[in-house]
Amino acid sequence: MTEPDWLDEREQRAWRGYLALNTEVQRRVARQLLRETGLTGAEYAVLVSLSEAPGGRLRVFQLRHAAEWEKTRLTHQITRMVARGLVAREPCPDDPRGAFVVLTEAGWEAVTAAAPRHVAHVRHWFFDALKPEQVDALIDISRSVLTRLPEADRAMGEPCSQSIAAEAEACGPDPAGAIEACTALGGLSEMSEIPEPCPPCGNDDGGDR
The missing domain is CATH 1.20.5 (Single alpha-helices involved in coiled-coils or other helix-helix interfaces)
Known part of the structure; x- marks a missing residue:
């Protein structure tokens, strides 16, 4: 068996430092955002993606690709946000199995109020x-x-x-x-490119729509 290519001491320090940096900064930013706005890091990330999308709407699979979340996790997240009135589900006219996730007025107000606080936290802790x-x-x-x-x-x-x-x-x-x-610190990268849907409302992977 080939001997593993172990990290040397310098590489270990760099790797462990990166992991600690990522965990500790994200934890603080998310905790403070929740205290000040009532939004979790995941909720804020979804709202940011929707706020930057045309018409404030994305297909479920587009959000899933952007977040790189499992289907079940995103489904539960959207359900909780619908219950809070932050987003709504709307059917896709050209795909009976498809759905859009749409930013509501309450969701827009929440992300608009939270964004300045979030960037201040990123600046403060990072x-x-x-x-x-x-x-x-x-x-x-x-x-x-x-x-x-x-x-x-x-x-x-x-x-x-x-x-x-x-x-x-x-x-x-x-x-x-x-x-x-x-340096976007949250569930979704705030500057992520969202994959384009197959026209007119198609799904690119046949999964959750």
Whole structure:
């Protein structure tokens, strides 16, 4: 059996530091947002995606691709948000099995009120600790890893995520856009590209619609 290619001490420190950074910052941002707005991190992420979509609506499978959540998890999340009046389900006229998730007026008011607080929390717990050159380094690191992921997936025989190319492009040369995309701290990346549905209301994978 081939000897595992163990991480050396420096690599372990980098990897464990990245995991701790991701967990601790996200936990604080989500906790404070919940205290101040009553929105969970997952609710906020769904609302952001809908607020940026044309007409404030997306197909269920589009949200699932953007979130990279399991079908059951997203279904339960949407059900809870419908009960709170934050989103609504609407049928797709050209697909009897399909449905749209639509941002309600209450959902729009909630995300509009929460967004300034969220960005303030991200700045407080993340960017205020970094020097400008460290932000540039983070952009470069994110772009390098995300760009390589499709090739690494193929080497492992894994299907590529549809969001990888968009995320890598978002971390590309425009620093302002990259900062937002590479540091979105929540269930959904706030700058994720949403896959286009098959016309007119088609599903791309035959799963939950």
